Amino acid sequence: MTRKDDIREKVENGEQGYSGRPFKNKLSCTGRRGFVKTLASLGFSTAAINNLTKESLAQQTEDPESTAALVDSYIHTNHEQVVNNEAPPQREAQYFTMPRDRWAQIQAVHDVQKKLTEEFDSDLITAAVEWESRRNGKSPVVTLERKEIKRTNGEIVSPDVSADEVRSRVPNKAEGKAGQGKFQKSVDNISIRVEENQMTEQSHYEYNYTPVPGGAATETHGIITTPAYSYSDNAYGWVTVGHNVGFDTGVNVYQLGDNYIGSTTRLLGDPDDDAAKDGAFIARDSQSEKYAGYKIAADSPDTFDYNDVYGSVAEDRLKELNSNNTLALGQGIATGRHTGEVEKLVNGTNAGTNSVVQLGWDTDGGDSGGPYFINDNGLVKIIGIHAWGWGQSGRGNAMYYAENKMNISV
Numbered sequence: 001m002t003r004k005d006d007i008r009e010k011v012e013n014g015e016q017g018y019s020g021r022p023f024k025n026k027l028s029c030t031g032r033r034g035f036v037k038t039l040a041s042l043g044f045s046t047a048a049i050n051n052l053t054k055e056s057l058a059q060q061t062e063d064p065e066s067t068a069a070l071v072d073s074y075i076h077t078n079h080e081q082v083v084n085n086e087a088p089p090q091r092e093a094q095y096f097t098m099p100r101d102r103w104a105q106i107q108a109v110h111d112v113q114k115k116l117t118e119e120f121d122s123d124l125i126t127a128a129v130e131w132e133s134r135r136n137g138k139s140p141v142v143t144l145e146r147k148e149i150k151r152t153n154g155e156i157v158s159p160d161v162s163a164d165e166v167r168s169r170v171p172n173k174a175e176g177k178a179g180q181g182k183f184q185k186s187v188d189n190i191s192i193r194v195e196e197n198q199m200t201e202q203s204h205y206e207y208n209y210t211p212v213p214g215g216a217a218t219e220t221h222g223i224i225t226t227p228a229y230s231y232s233d234n235a236y237g238w239v240t241v242g243h244n245v246g247f248d249t250g251v252n253v254y255q256l257g258d259n260y261i262g263s264t265t266r267l268l269g270d271p272d273d274d275a276a277k278d279g280a281f282i283a284r285d286s287q288s289e290k291y292a293g294y295k296i297a298a299d300s301p302d303t304f305d306y307n308d309v310y311g312s313v314a315e316d317r318l319k320e321l322n323s324n325n326t327l328a329l330g331q332g333i334a335t336g337r338h339t340g341e342v343e344k345l346v347n348g349t350n351a352g353t354n355s356v357v358q359l360g361w362d363t364d365g366g367d368s369g370g371p372y373f374i375n376d377n378g379l380v381k382i383i384g385i386h387a388w389g390w391g392q393s394g395r396g397n398a399m400y401y402a403e404n405k406m407n408i409s410v
Contacts, residue, residue: 027054027057027064035054036049038064039052039057039064040180041179041180041181041182041183041184042064042065042068042100042179042183043068043100043103043104043107043178043179043180043183043184043185044064044068044069044070045070045071045107045315045316047070047071047093047314047315047316048068048069048070048071048095048316051071051093052069052095056069056095057069059095060095060097061097064100065100065183066099066100066101067097067098067099067100068097068098068099068100068103069095069096069097070095070096070097070098070103070314070316070317070320071093071094071095071314071315071316071317072093072094072095072096072313072314072316072317073093073094073311073312073313073314073317073376073381074091074092074093074094074311074312074314074400074409075091075092075094075310075311075379075381076089076090076091076310076311077090077091077092078090079294079308079310082229082294083294083308085236085291085292088229088231088234088409089229089311089409089410091311091409093314096316096317096320098320101185103178104178104179104185104187105140105178105185105187106140106178106319106320106323107176107178107179108175108176108177108178108185108186108187108190109129109140109142109176109187109190110129110176110319110345110347110354111176111177111178112127112142112174112175112176112190112192113127113128113129113142113347114127114347115174116142116144116170116174116192117347117348119169119170120144120159120161120166120169122159122160122161123276123277123348124146124147124148124149124157124158124159125144125145125146125147125159125161125166126144126145126147126276126346126347126348126356127142127143127144127145127346127347128142128143128145128344128345128346128347128358129141129142129143129319129322129344129345129354130143130322130343130344131322131323131324131325133325138323138324138325139191140190140191140323141190141191141192141193142174142190142191142192142193143192143193143194143195143344144166144170144192144193144194144195145194145195145196145197145346146159146161146163146166146194146195146196147159147196147197147198147199148197148198148199149198149199149200149388150198150199150200151243151271152243156198163194163196166194167194170192170194171192172191172192172193173188173189173190173191173192174190174192175187175188175189175190176190197390197391199388199389199390199395200388200389205217205223205297205298205299205331205332205333205336205337206256206333207256207297207300207301207302208255208256208257208259208301208302209255209293209297209301209302210290210293210302211290211291211292211293211295212224212227212238212255212261212290212291212292212293213227213293213294213295213296213297213304213309214226214227214238214295214296214297214309214371214373214380214382215296215297215331215332215337215370215371216255216297217255217256217333218240218244218253218254218255218256218261218369219253219254219255219256219257220240220244220245220251220253220254221244221366222240222241222244222245222366222368222369223240223244223331223332223333223366223367223368223369223370223371223386224238224239224240224282224369225238225239225240225241225369225370225371225382225385225386225399226238226239226309226371226373226382226399226410227239227292227293227294227309227410228281228292228403228408228409228410229408229409230265230266230281230283230406230407230408231407231408231409232265232266232406232407232408233265233266233281233283235265235283235284236283236284236291236292237262237265237281237282237283237284237292238261238262238281238282238284238292239279239280239281239282239369239385239399239402239408239410240253240279240280240282240368240369240385241278241279241280241368241369241385241386241387241396242267242268242269242270242277242278242279242280243278243368243387244280244368244369245264245280245282246271247267247269247270247271247280248264248267249263249264249265249266249267250263250264250265251263251264253282255290259290260285260288261282261284261285261288261290262282262283262284262285262288263282263283263285264280264281264282264283265281265282265283266280266281266406266407266408267279267280267281267406268280268397268402268405268406276346276348276355276356276397277348277355277397277405278385278387278388278396278397279385279387279397279402279405279406281406281408294308294309294310295308295309295380296309296331296371296373296380297331299336299337306375306378306380307378307379307380308379308380309373309380309381309382309410310379310380310381311379311381311382311409311410312381312382312383312399312400312403312409312410313374313381313382313383313398313399313400314400315353315354315398315400318342318345318354318357318383318398318400319345319354321342321374321383322342322343322344322345322357325341325342325343326341326342327339327340327341327342328340328341328342328359328372328373328374328383329371329372329373329374329375330359330361330363330367330370330371330372330373330386330394331367331370331371332363332364332366332367332368332369332370332386333366333367333370334363334364334365334366334367335361335362335363335364335367338361338362339361340359340360340361340393340394341359341360342357342358342359342360342383343358343359343360343393344357344358345357345358345398346358346395353398353401354398354401355397355398355401356384356395356396356397356398357372357383357384357395357396357397357398358390358393358394358395359372359383359384359386359393359394359395360392360393361386361393361394362392362393362394363386363389363393363394364389367386367394368386368387369385369386369387370385370386371383371384371385371386372384372385372386372394372396372399382399382410383398383399384396384397384398384399384402385397385399385402
């Protein structure tokens with residue numbers, strides 16, 4: 001075999017670039033379009049592809065064929081200005097890495113999840129990914145959930161499709177794929193099951209806080225998730241759930257008593273679409289002294305825990321947290337603060353992404369709007385907005401999803 005033939009064979013096997021250069025060096029020489037196409041072929045996430053440059057990729061890994069670079073979170077680069085209400089948040093992506101084979105397994109499971117979600121045109125029939133502990137490690141399961149939702153007014157909403165019909169339309173196992181072309185990886189025999197459950201909307205940290213932080217109670221009998229900024233309104237404010245404010249804009253919100261802090265301007269979901277979307281943005285009153293405090297409320301008046309809220313957790317990291325059943329934090333006025341595993345990620349109909357996160361936190365009425373978050377070496381990063389009880393767990397929209405839909409940033 002000549003050297004030319006040897007190089008051609010290695011190129012066809014994806015071992016070297018067209019000039020015989022190692023793959024990693026080829027990436028550094030390609031244009032943006034080729035760079036993006038290659039990362040997509042390798043199975044990198046959309047968020048990673050949109051944020052990574054050749055330089056930032058090189059800082060994370062010298063060999064993207066074996067190591068995936070992923071988006072961990074989006075955090076402030078101008079934090080002091082944000083805290084002092086001097087400028088809107090400017091954020092940058094933070095990255096982490098994992099073996100590409102492991103990432104391909106995770107993505108293949110979510111590929112099955114996406115296909116199942118597309119099978120049923122209903123937010124009351126959704127697919128969730130969970131990882132169960134087995135003797136040989138953690139095994140993925142995609143659960144197709146047929147659910148009812150019990151609203152705060154007692155109304156129960158059910159899907160048109162029966163549980164038996166759902167079961168008849170899905171297999172017990174399926175194959176998932178990650179990546180494209182010669183880099184594509186397949187995972188066989190991913191388990192699928194069908195479950196029925198009822199979600200319940202839920203209307204200590206019940207003190208007056210100045211400034212108003214995440215985790216604080218409001219007079220609407222709900223919780224502030226976190227301070228945030230609305231680019232559509234050019235306004236600072238807070239995030240909560242939509243059902244706390246009747247899924248309506250122009251609703252005045254009070255921290256406690258007569259302490260008016262602002263009114264709702266942005267909604268995620270509506271009363272007829274509240275099984276997978278439930279969020280709201282409260283624009284801060286420009287005259288209010290109760291400015292947005294980038295902290296998490298503690299269990300006494302005007303005291304706070306942790307360092308500041310710096311941003312939100314990205315979907316890539318949520319998938320990793322879910323795959324390892326990592327502990328996160330959640331809090332509300334009914335049950336206080338708890339730790340719980342990131343148990344499931346749920347892909348809502350037409351969401352195109354994991355719009356709902358499930359935390360192993362046995363919630364109660366009054367916890368709605370409370371934050372799900374992690375404490376990352378002293379930096380608080382918001383995971384989601386608590387909205388529903390789900391058995392012995394809590395559920396709510398992922399923060400990155402709510403940010404995108406309401407055009408806001410933590």
